[in-house]
Amino acid sequence: MSEDPKTWEAATRLVRGGTMRSAFNETSEALYLTQGFVYDSAESAVARFSGEEPGYVYSRFANPTVEMFEQRLALLEGAPACRAMATGMAAVNAALMGLVRAGDHLVAGRALFGSCRWLVAEWLPRFGVETTFVDATDLKAWENAMRPNTKAVLIETPANPLLEVTDIAEVSKLAHAVGAKVIVDNVFATPIFQKPLELGADLVVYSATKHIDGQGRVLGGAVLGSQELMDEALRDMLRHTGPSLSPFNAWVLLKGLETLDLRVRRQTETATVLADLIADHAKTQRSFYPFRKDHPQYEVAIKQMSGGGSLLAFDLGSRQAAFNFLNALEIVDISNNLGDAKSMATHPPTTTHRSVPEEERLAIGVTEGTVRLSVGLEGAGDLIRDVSRALDAA
Numbered sequence: 001m002s003e004d005p006k007t008w009e010a011a012t013r014l015v016r017g018g019t020m021r022s023a024f025n026e027t028s029e030a031l032y033l034t035q036g037f038v039y040d041s042a043e044s045a046v047a048r049f050s051g052e053e054p055g056y057v058y059s060r061f062a063n064p065t066v067e068m069f070e071q072r073l074a075l076l077e078g079a080p081a082c083r084a085m086a087t088g089m090a091a092v093n094a095a096l097m098g099l100v101r102a103g104d105h106l107v108a109g110r111a112l113f114g115s116c117r118w119l120v121a122e123w124l125p126r127f128g129v130e131t132t133f134v135d136a137t138d139l140k141a142w143e144n145a146m147r148p149n150t151k152a153v154l155i156e157t158p159a160n161p162l163l164e165v166t167d168i169a170e171v172s173k174l175a176h177a178v179g180a181k182v183i184v185d186n187v188f189a190t191p192i193f194q195k196p197l198e199l200g201a202d203l204v205v206y207s208a209t210k211h212i213d214g215q216g217r218v219l220g221g222a223v224l225g226s227q228e229l230m231d232e233a234l235r236d237m238l239r240h241t242g243p244s245l246s247p248f249n250a251w252v253l254l255k256g257l258e259t260l261d262l263r264v265r266r267q268t269e270t271a272t273v274l275a276d277l278i279a280d281h282a283k284t285q286r287s288f289y290p291f292r293k294d295h296p297q298y299e300v301a302i303k304q305m306s307g308g309g310s311l312l313a314f315d316l317g318s319r320q321a322a323f324n325f326l327n328a329l330e331i332v333d334i335s336n337n338l339g340d341a342k343s344m345a346t347h348p349p350t351t352t353h354r355s356v357p358e359e360e361r362l363a364i365g366v367t368e369g370t371v372r373l374s375v376g377l378e379g380a381g382d383l384i385r386d387v388s389r390a391l392d393a394a
């Protein structure tokens with residue numbers, strides 16, 4: 001075959017990348033639902049275990065269906081290496097644990113997905129790793145937070161739930177100046193609209209539960225980066241701690257990737273229309289969408305992203321107004337998931353961010369009137385009608 005998959009467009013990579021056909025030449029990728037593998041001889045088992053003979057040993061280490069998912073995602077990201085994991089949090093945990101040890105320091109944006117925040121604020125200190133939280137939109141704050149023992153930097157951009165945007169290229173320069181590695185949680189932008197590795201990041205993490213599945217079925221996660229860093233920071237830890245993705249879930253996610261480009265582009269088209277509608281409505285006090293000119297980091301967003309994404313957030317002024325909005329929706333579901341084919345709205349201060357102390361919540365702008373909307377694949381006209389009616393009711 002003379003075609004190099006690396007020259008393909010994203011849509012082609014997503015349908016064809018990583019496919020390994022079995023001896024039966026199936027059209028759709030096979031689901032290898034197996035824990036282990038057998039060897040032709042005792043000598044062959046020795047060679048497999050020592051790594052001299054290529055092939056699978058045990059699905060905690062590698063599995064053909066999981067590997068097809070990893071290769072397809074790596075090809076889309078333009079990353080040399082990818083490891084899939086059971087959930088997005090397993091991926092964030094692995095990336096962090098792989099980079100730091102006792103005595104090290106970490107810098108993270110203060111607006112983070114709830115469990116990422118817990119991991120960094122509550123869990124890592126148990127192992128002697130200290131974190132400085134910064135206003136992720138303030139480059140001076142990032143610079144001031146760096147120390148000689150800073151080993152990793154965690155960026156979530158756009159961040160949950162108000163879609164704050166961090167300049168990946170500039171923060172990467174500041175981190176690299178003290179020898180720290182940069183991890184970017186790229187869930188909100190998706191691999192379709194943002195390529196952190198090209199901007200200078202060292203590791204990219206995904207919750208595949210979100211847009212990559214995109215149909216509300218399975219949990220999954222992934223870490224991507226250079227072969228060298230992935231081998232050094234993650235390989236042995238993953239083998240021996242076992243956050244492995246089930247082959248069944250890998251198969252679902254592999255098929256999810258086939259339509260990722262289509263879905264995310266359509267969801268973003270509708271989100272763009274809804275963002276304007278929401279911003280212009282009298283009940284809206286503030287609204288946030290990275291590709292609207294009134295977004296505080298609009299310039300950074302258009303520099304590093306090629307699309308605004310499927311999420312938006314807005315402030316209706318009070319908890320009651322936010323609840324009135326949610327309760328008046330007839331098509332959009334009240335749910336905390338995101339990236340799904342079904343549109344979903346949530347009230348972060350009483351759900352996803354309820355464990356964040358009120359003072360910190362307000363510091364990151366998550367007021368009582370905040371609503372986050374994940375735009376799905378329903379017809380735009382129906383969503384416009386549903387959201388308009390709910391805004392009127394707020």
Ligand SMILES: *Cc1c(COP(=O)(O)O)cnc(C)c1O
Binds near residue numbers: 113115210219
């Ligand atoms: C959902 C999410 C995670 C965690 O992913 P799970 O698959 O739920 O474990 C991490 N980061 C961000 C930004 C997310 O949206």
